[in-house]
Amino acid sequence: MGKAIVVTSGKGGVGKTTSTANIGTALALQSRKVCLVDMDIGLRNLDVILGLENRIIYDIIDVVEGRAKLHQAIIKDKRFNDQLFLLPAAQHADKNAINEEQMIELIGELKKDYDFVLIDCPAGIEQGFKNSIAAADDAILVTTPEISAIRDADRIIGLIEQTSIQQPKLIINRIRKSMMQKGEVMDIEEITRHLSVELLGIIFEDDEVVRSSNKGNPVVLDPDHVSSQGYRNIARRLLGDTVPLMSLKEEKQSFWKKLFGKKR
Amino acid sequence: MNNAVTLKGRTEGFQIILHASASFEEVVDQLKELTVQLKKDTQKGHELIFFVDTGNRLLSADEKKQISDIIEDEHFKISSYESDVISIEDAQKRAREARPKLEVRTVRSGQILEADGDLLLIGQVHPGGTVRATGSIFVIGELKGIAHAGFEGNENAIVLANFKYNAQVRIGGNVHVIENRDENLVQSEDIQFVYVNDLHIIEVGSLHYLKTIRPEIGKHSGGLF
Structure with missing residues (x-):
């Protein structure tokens, strides 16, 4: 029996979908069987980031309304040997096309076959959010160091605490090292203390995330980037490993490295 | 009384024409008479195929079933229903x-x-x-x-x-x-x-x-x- 984890944030644009894709990929790289479920019905994105958009034949609403069997709607990511799968959202329906009971049944089915079921929650706290958390065992809360995202995260924690889900684990995304060091934004410890939840990991701001997402390849596939390392650490922590937090210190480039080192 | 039902021979079987000028009740009545007569005249075990031509009338599924119930038994079979008209909906679609x-x-x-x-x-x-x-x-x-x-x-x-x-x-x-x-x-x-x-x-x-x-x-x- 696998575990269903919802990835949520409240605020939009903080990196829920990117985090879902990358954590799922990282877990698949660790030889776990993972199914990603896109719940952003009507504004789906997860398929795009994984580069699977044109493979969609049936979607979650087709399954719920009985037009397709669950296994028909699930898309296998060919880059991994039977490790990573996607259940795509519908694009021409809305969040009310599915309800909580149907979600519980669906995710229950998936948990039989997969080690991890990652649910990509839509922004907001309406029906889409309710559906996403209805069937989850655990929650991952994504925020950025911005005060607006932290406010919304706080509200989400409050909502999740009213359910049977364990306390959510926090990912602080898009950290700009220099700003945090100068104290222009709340630092990691402040955010964690303010929200008083367990910290699961931090991801540094990295242009490569956008670059690789645009190509349909999650950044975590290439281990050389800081963001990739962050997601890999998160996956290992989810599997129970103890991994130290990445350092905030900006690597000072030596004069000689500046002069000769810029080969990449 | 006008003739509501006509029976015609065709190479593949029999054609039953249900005249659109007669009411459906008349058609049903005369069809019953006709069928009884036919079953009397036909040798036992002889298979007959019928084509039902409804002329300028469109039969609903219910009415078709009534007709089928009258004619069909183990030896009498209706092969198809034909009509000279189509519904407005079908016509527009075509x-x-x-x-x-x-x-x-x-x-x-x-x-x-x-x-x-x-x-x-x-x-x-x-x-x-x-x-x-x-x-x-x-x-x-x-x-x-x-x-x-x-x-x-x-x-x-x-x-x-x-x-x-x-x-x-x-x-x-x-x-x-x-x-x-x-x-x-x-x-x-x-x-x-x-x-x-x-x-x-x-x-x-x-x-x-x-x-x-x-x-x-x-x-x-x-x-x-």
């Missing part, structure tokens, strides 16, 4: 299907563009958008979403477009993913067409072979048949 629907627009993510019969789209299908037709689909512009031809099961339909982008083509119940990441499948700059071959597999063909493979395309007369 008229729509007889000529291609022309659309000039962009089909965006989440939108579905539907057509009875053939569809000619001048414009783009964005990723996540769907164009769907009971006949064939012709796209002048970029196809990056889903094109579903022969939506109600017509496997002779084709999709004609420039397949140089990632897209998905469906014909009847067949699905084909067009992927450019595959280096072996160098996409042509030309317009090509996708069809279902004799083995029920979707195939991409060069425009030169369109006339050979689907000679019926483009032969619509504009009439009903």
Whole structure:
């Protein structure tokens, strides 16, 4: 029996979908069987980031309304040997096309076959959010160091605490090292203390995330980037490993490295 | 009393004409008489096939069942119902299907563009958008979403477009993913067409072979048949 984890944030644009894709990929790289479920019905994105958009034949609403069997709607990511799968959202329906009971049944089915079921929650706290958390065992809360995202995260924690889900684990995304060091934004410890939840990991701001997402390849596939390392650490922590937090210190480039080192 | 039912011999069997000038009750009454007489006159074990011609009348499913109940038994069978008229709905659908629907627009993510019969789209299908037709689909512009031809099961339909982008083509119940990441499948700059071959597999063909493979395309007369 696998575990269903919802990835949520409240605020939009903080990196829920990117985090879902990358954590799922990282877990698949660790030889776990993972199914990603896109719940952003009507504004789906997860398929795009994984580069699977044109493979969609049936979607979650087709399954719920009985037009397709669950296994028909699930898309296998060919880059991994039977490790990573996607259940795509519908694009021409809305969040009310599915309800909580149907979600519980669906995710229950998936948990039989997969080690991890990652649910990509839509922004907001309406029906889409309710559906996403209805069937989850655990929650991952994504925020950025911005005060607006932290406010919304706080509200989400409050909502999740009213359910049977364990306390959510926090990912602080898009950290700009220099700003945090100068104290222009709340630092990691402040955010964690303010929200008083367990910290699961931090991801540094990295242009490569956008670059690789645009190509349909999650950044975590290439281990050389800081963001990739962050997601890999998160996956290992989810599997129970103890991994130290990445350092905030900006690597000072030596004069000689500046002069000769810029080969990449 | 007018004659409501006429029996005629045909090479394949018997034709029963139900005259539209008579009321349905009259038809039923006379049909019962006729059937009783026929069953008396026919040798036991002799099979008879009937074609029911309803003339200028359209029978509802209920009425058809009544007729079937009267005539049919183990030896008497109704092969088909024929009529000189069709419903307005059917007529409009046929008229729509007889000529291609022309659309000039962009089909965006989440939108579905539907057509009875053939569809000619001048414009783009964005990723996540769907164009769907009971006949064939012709796209002048970029196809990056889903094109579903022969939506109600017509496997002779084709999709004609420039397949140089990632897209998905469906014909009847067949699905084909067009992927450019595959280096072996160098996409042509030309317009090509996708069809279902004799083995029920979707195939991409060069425009030169369109006339050979689907000679019926483009032969619509504009009439009903």
